[in-house]
Amino acid sequence: MDPPPRDFTKGQFRVRSTRPGDAPSDEDLFQTVSRGLAGTPMPAWGGLSEADRWALVDVVKSFSPRFSGPKPVALSMPDPPDLSGSAVVRGSVAFRRFGCVDCHGESGRGDGPSARGLTDASGRPIKPFDMTTGRPKRGNAAAELFFVVQSGIEGTPMPGYAAALSAADTWDLVAFVRSLGGGSAVTAAPGRSAAGYAAAARGAVAPN
Numbered sequence: 001m002d003p004p005p006r007d008f009t010k011g012q013f014r015v016r017s018t019r020p021g022d023a024p025s026d027e028d029l030f031q032t033v034s035r036g037l038a039g040t041p042m043p044a045w046g047g048l049s050e051a052d053r054w055a056l057v058d059v060v061k062s063f064s065p066r067f068s069g070p071k072p073v074a075l076s077m078p079d080p081p082d083l084s085g086s087a088v089v090r091g092s093v094a095f096r097r098f099g100c101v102d103c104h105g106e107s108g109r110g111d112g113p114s115a116r117g118l119t120d121a122s123g124r125p126i127k128p129f130d131m132t133t134g135r136p137k138r139g140n141a142a143a144e145l146f147f148v149v150q151s152g153i154e155g156t157p158m159p160g161y162a163a164a165l166s167a168a169d170t171w172d173l174v175a176f177v178r179s180l181g182g183g184s185a186v187t188a189a190p191g192r193s194a195a196g197y198a199a200a201a202r203g204a205v206a207p208n
Helices: 026-035 050-062 086-097 142-151 167-180 194-202
Strands: none
Touching: 026 050, 086 167, 142 167
């Protein structure tokens, strides 16, 4: 099975809206259960009742002592600006300035000079995401990409940039990444606060 099933005992998860290094929130886990992960064997279980999905979240958390600590802190996500036009141009500059090209390559195809030889936390070879496909595992919604940049992807070489990037720079990067997947003229719908994002996860609705 490629990729292999998640080892819940490690407490590492791809979908997070929390600070780099923090465990995912309950809402993050609920979202993964409800929507699945694109491009992986993890299916969406949105057909289960809400109570059953929350029960699964509790079961998943029980496998790792990581969830016995303080409640993780959610990252702040301001409403997105217009993600077309000048934001895409600024994002292309930020993409190079912050070193994204090292792994993802100049065209975002995952063929940067540092891409060869990358491994995940278990030592398995891993390739940087090809952004031109427009199909990230957690979705191409603006809010999802914002949290990928800010929080990173645990268990992979993709770090979180919450301490290094402003929200404005992050939104510019989101605009550019979305343009690589064919969304060059994207205008974002109204954003969600952290509470709004949690509500969206609770309802298994993709944040805009």
